[in-house]
Amino acid sequence: MSDPLTEIVRLLQPRAVFANVISGKGSWAVRYSEYGQPSFCIVLEGSCLLAVDGHEPITISEGDFVLLPTTPGFTISSFSPAPPVFIDPKVVAGGRGELRHGEIHGAPDMRSLGGAFMFDRADPGLLVSLLPSVVHVQGSARLAQLVQMVGEEYEDQKPGSEFMLSRLVGMLLIEAMRLTAGGGAPPGxxxxxxxxxxxxxxxxxxxxxxxxxxxxxxxxxxxxxxxxxxxxxxxxxxxxxxxxxxxxxxxxxxxxxxxxxxxxxxxxxxxxxxxxxxxxxxxxxxxxxxxxxxxxxx
The missing domain is CATH 1.10.10.60 (Homeodomain-like)
Known part of the structure; x- marks a missing residue:
């Protein structure tokens, strides 16, 4: 018996493009312009506010996973107001170590690992048609492990990293789709x-x-x-x-x-x-x- 999710990921052939650890302390805000490609984030520690254009702001906390199939403009911030730092994700390279916002010294209030990926073959519209515009999964240990491994592979660049990244991102997509399947998914x-x-x-x-x-x-x-x-x-x-x-x-x-x-x-x-x-x-x-x-x- 064929597995539709496996077939779709095989057809898309996803690969990671970049990944970064982002942290914040005190009052801070970061505004990302529209990216247009799928992106993901896992909160490693603490919590923050995520405001995706066209959607009500949501709190994301340790263990939460977010997938944006088309990545419109969005803001992540502390819970207290702060002037945003503007970032264009199309010119931000990954693997440069931790990006710190707000207060420089002291333990961060929030740490997250975020990244983006592209598809080698099929139109990414195939993924967009399957998922809500904002996928928010709370407390999935499996997704946390997969995203952490994506970050490690991207950062280390060991032999075989390209192959590992493509497989890990495929697994990440399948797990996200599994957790979204059912009443929470859009028609599809x-x-x-x-x-x-x-x-x-x-x-x-x-x-x-x-x-x-x-x-x-x-x-x-x-x-x-x-x-x-x-x-x-x-x-x-x-x-x-x-x-x-x-x-x-x-x-x-x-x-x-x-x-x-x-x-x-x-x-x-x-x-x-x-x-x-x-x-x-x-x-x-x-x-x-x-x-x-x-x-x-x-």
Missing amino acids: LLRGLGDERLASVLKQLHAQVDHAWTVGEMASVAALSRSAFYDRFTRAVGVAPMEYLLGWRMEIAKQLLRHEKLPVAEVAERVGYGSTSTFSVAFSRCVGQSPSRYGRSD
Whole structure:
């Protein structure tokens, strides 16, 4: 049986870009401009205020994990007002040691490890579609361990660090998605996986993407009537069952065309199309260009 979360992370191929320890003492505030790529933070000690643009400020404390899939502008600060220091995350390098804000001397009121990552292959919009705009997980020891290891690998730059970082960030993403799955997730795959009956269908769709699925067959897997399944799937996942399957087939097709450089006919067969022309029409409608042109572009 295929695991959808593993497939998605494998398709994205995440890699860490930078990581830094940030600390603050007394009255302090740091304003980060919009970054546009996914970023993460784990609070190592103490607590502070996080205000993400478009959202109410939240308190984040020791052990809390935050993931921002698109990283809009945000401010982290002490609980007492202070003029902010402005930082552009696109020009801040990681691995430079601890960045201290507020009072220089004495034990900090807050220490956190934050960083960002990019994806080598798939459009990061795939991740954005799965997660809330602000993921806040409280008290996850596993996430704390993973983020700590990301920081250590980035700082030490030992042989094999690039490989280790890509694997650690993939594990971090899966753990964050696991903890978000269910009612707390927006309509999408994660909410669907939080529903036991829909999860069985989603796993089989991913395991047999080349199968000639019908809504009736999916409903049978979910042990629901066709209409009940259709309504439940559409509410949880945000799109109709066949539309979801089409979108996932096209994500796989894009990778096979651009990165595996497979012929269009073979890609069509792998993603469940008996006719190359039918696949080409569907791909062009979804992606905005023909499969052959997409495969030739960088």
